[in-house]
Amino acid sequence: MDYQQGDTIVAIATPPGEGGVGIVRLSGPRALSIATALCGGSAAEPLTPRYAHFRRFYTRDGRVIDHGITLYFPAPHSYTGETVVELQGHGSPLALASLLAEAIARGARAARAGEFSERAFLNGRLDLAQAEAVADLIHARSDAQARAAAASLEGAFSQAVDGIHRQLLHLLALAEAGLDFSEEDLGDTHEQAIADGLTQLGRQVARLLRQAEQGARLARGGRVVLAGRPNVGKSSLMNALARRESAIVTAIPGTTRDLLREEILLNGLPVELIDTAGLRQAGDAVEAEGIARARHILHSAQLILLVADASVGWQAEDEVILRDLPEGPRRIIWNKSDLVSAPPPTPAGEVAVALSAQTGAGLDALHQSLIEALGMHGDNGPFSARRRHVEALEDSLDQLNTAKDLHSVGGVPELVAQSLREAAGALARVTGQIDAEDILGEIFSRFCIGK
Known part of the structure; x- marks a missing residue:
């Protein structure tokens, strides 16, 4: 286990392939600032906790990657117990890969397998049996x-x-x-x-x-x-x-x-x-x-x-x-x-x-x-x-x-x-x-x- 408290992690949270919706999830102390930058920076209206915001998602040079819904969950009231932001766009593998790359370029780290649930356990949001049940439910x-x-x-x-x-x-x-x-x-x-x-x-x-x-x-x-x-x-x-x-x-x-x-x-x-x-x-x-x-x-x-x-x-x-x-x-x-x-x-x-x-x-x-x-x-x-x-x-x-x-x-x-x-x-x-x-x-x- 290599859990670094100061890391902000990011991953595509939806299955591989094309779909109606694709989600990129951020968790950690810089999740909000990175997501805000992806959504247009200071020019965008601040994100309200637990409120669905329609946003465009931008590259660092101002190109629009996609648009969709942004959800902000402040710590400790989130799945991981940390600040979590979800960017919900279209289920395009290319668009999701671009969003992931932009989040990493702005300071996030690619999450390891199971790291969101691992953090939920370490932060007391789930016990170990419950965390294992998450995987069991996914693979049912x-x-x-x-x-x-x-x-x-x-x-x-x-x-x-x-x-x-x-x-x-x-x-x-x-x-x-x-x-x-x-x-x-x-x-x-x-x-x-x-x-x-x-x-x-x-x-x-x-x-x-x-x-x-x-x-x-x-x-x-x-x-x-x-x-x-x-x-x-x-x-x-x-x-x-x-x-x-x-x-x-x-x-x-x-x-x-x-x-x-x-x-x-x-x-x-x-x-x-x-x-x-x-x-x-x-x-x-x-x-x-x-x-x-x-x-x-x-x-x-x-x-x-x-x-x-x-x-x-x-x-x-x-x-x-x-x-x-x-x-x-x-x-x-x-x-x-x-x-x-x-x-x-x-x-x-x-x-x-x-x-x-x-x-x-x-x-x-x-x-x-x-x-x-x-x-x-x-x-x-x-x-x-x-x-x-x-x-x-x-x-x-x-x-x-x-x-x-x-x-x-x-x-x-x-x-x-x-x-x-x-x-x-x-x-x-x-x-x-x-x-x-x-x-x-x-x-x-x-x-x-x-x-």
Whole structure:
């Protein structure tokens, strides 16, 4: 992180390409003076805070670049907590590039990716979980993702964390009271209050952890890979799930040579479907490369669908493929089940779904199986979350359980208090109250320029 307090930053805040409106955003101590110069200098009427002004935008030699709306937000009542000015012109890439260059020539610095949101965090306008929710909302690919990200941006996740954190600090104060007055008998009531508090907080953190895990799954989406022998109907199943002719389907083994990708929605979760080359001894170099890619992508799958042909039953080649699959969730898919009266026996310990990609029979059952396997059954969760949030909550819960175990056996009070401090610190990492320095650069570097 390289945050310089005196810098004024500038960026194009709208997506690349042509559009009806294009926005150049300035933030920092010189934002107003630079924007005023761009709008004609002292000859122009002063900008009124939070008022839409029609202005022409000029180069330093007086040429008009564009005209549009100028909005002025004085510090600290702005997105970043600094003085912010937005120049809203036409969505011309050339005009926007000219405005950006003029702002830089007048003393602004080109913003880094995510620097506006980074400054909002550093100036107390957003906590870290809310700042991450901004990126989640921008990158949302489904209504469920957008709703969850908006809830986090509004503070649903942060408020839950802060509420537990306050209770934890109160419990820590009780535990430390026993240290401060160790020579006095505070009584059974004091120890029972600590025991009850540990139990209650453990339940609350566990519940929040489940919600965060659901929110993290929703935020990152899912990846499902189809695997199996040639000609078992993987491409037909891909087309049936995608509801369009995405993959070429023929009776010729080895038709699919490369990875084919489609995205579908399952219970609000964006799921990337990947069709792969049939796994067998390759017939040529091109097919060999496709098979190598298929085996590689299997290791990144959240769920593998091993497709088998119900009309011929479980084959020795199917067994070899099953044995070589990486560890993780998987389903046996008995395709072409419309050709038999009943699906063949499934290998022991495996979960199977019988269907026909040709007729569509059994696809609803597959959808439900996918939802359960990807952990998206029931509510999608009240907010978006990240893997680091889940890890912080896991750490907090572990420390609470340690404190509870120590307290229940009359352990050293100092160790109980230390575990409570660690639990509180882990919670504080979620919203960036402590230990944020090491992760800020990683988090904000994934934002788009201008946000």
